[in-house]
């Protein structure tokens with residue numbers, strides 16, 4: 001039987017980063033993955049394929065809607081080849097997954113394909129095609145991730161009533177896609193199919209889309225998506241989803257408790273994800289789960305069993321690949337006797353629609369709830385020369401700073417390339433910058449980043465330059 005210092009169960013961004021860091025720190029490491037490709041949800045059926053489709057559909061939409069204004073004429077009709085678009089997406093996914101395999105080999109990490117389940121607290125069975133191998137691990141890191149959640153009354157047939165996984169492999173553009181849940185997945189994939197020509201209707205239970213982000217971002221994103229033709233029913237509670245042949249009929253109660261009926265040919269259910277521990281046999285190791293099915297961990301991501309840790313979507317906190325990566329690194333370093341630390345307040349959130357939405361730190365709603373006195377500085381993207389040059393004029397940057405000390409408490413942005421721009425805000429907040437610090441840094445001209453400087457000027461002394 002092979003013996004390891006550390007075994008990692010699950011090869012998503014949490015698991016494979018944990019394995020690499022363990023190997024870098026000199027530990028003999030194994031990683032166990034039930035699927036034939038490494039990379040977990042993010043690489044196979046999440047972040048990477050959805051971004052590939054967002055980029056492809058963006059090009060298509062630009063070709064139809066915006067080329068002409070840039071003086072680009074295409075003789076004849078611009079035609080969509082969905083099959084080719086999907087093929088490209090698949091090749092991006094396979095290249096990325098191969099990249100993870102390369103990293104495992106480079107770091108001399110043993111890869112086991114099969115379902116990992118605890119035999120006891122130091123032994124893991126790995127089952128594949130009816131055969132079981134057992135390995136011994138002094139420490140184990142559970143990184144088994146999450147699966148799409150569902151509503152109890154919805155039957156997911158995975159053909160027309162689908163989750164994000166199936167929405168990434170459709171063979172046709174829906175005529176009318178009804179999206180249940182106006183969160184990250186619903187809006188990203190809703191925008192993909194809207195750009196490809198589908199009618200898209202989003203039904204959201206709460207009174208705003210992306211409800212966990214600052215409400216200024218919800219408002220602006222909804223305005224832009226509406227302009228792009230997406231329809232919204234907010235404060236609306238779905239009661240039933242029925243399929244009749246190729247038609248999907250959805251009944252819901254609107255904000256006045258009046259019943260509405262929506263008909264479409266596809267229904268995307270994107271109401272969140274649930275932690276995934278099926279088949280892990282956590283009981284055999286004595287590992288406790290909480291009432292939401294998450295693996296219970298302490299501040300050091302250690303379970304109630306001292307040699308077993310858990311990270312990523314399967315534990316508390318935001319279900320984000322980069323949060324899982326930080327946790328993977330942290331656990332590896334803790335096992336090696338180091339004293340790493342994660343500031344969960346500084347983990348950015350991003351929605352990859354266009355315009356992109358990005359956020360870090362406290363929202364205005366959170367500051368109000370916590371009774372913190374703050375000042376606000378806002379700057380609209382449309383006032384930037386860079387935005388006018390590209391035509392990406394939607395969006396804004398909003399900076400919230402402590403009323404007395406001027407320390408930046410939250411940065412919220414929507415606009416072109418904000419998924420990348422948010423890194424400046426994270427860096428500033430990591431070093432506890434004031435709004436004035438940001439406002440006195442030189443930002444290249446012309447860039448979208450100038451909006452960050454201008455919002456900082458607005459927050460610190462209410463003196464933006466270009467508005």
Ligand SMILES: NC(=O)c1ccc[n+]([C@@H]2O[C@H](COP(=O)([O-])OP(=O)(O)OC[C@H]3O[C@@H](n4cnc5c(N)ncnc54)[C@H](O)[C@@H]3O)[C@@H](O)[C@H]2O)c1
Nearest residue numbers: 181182183184185186203204205270271272273319350351
């Ligand atoms: N860009 C990214 O970082 C990214 C992309 C995709 C997924 N993810 C992560 O994956 C997870 C799942 O994404 P998601 O979009 O499914 O979840 P989400 O939590 O982002 O959004 C779910 C939405 O569904 C709504 N909802 C819940 N029950 C409902 C009901 N009965 N009727 C109507 N609406 C209802 C919620 O109010 C919420 O707005 C999230 O944690 C997300 O952070 C992140």
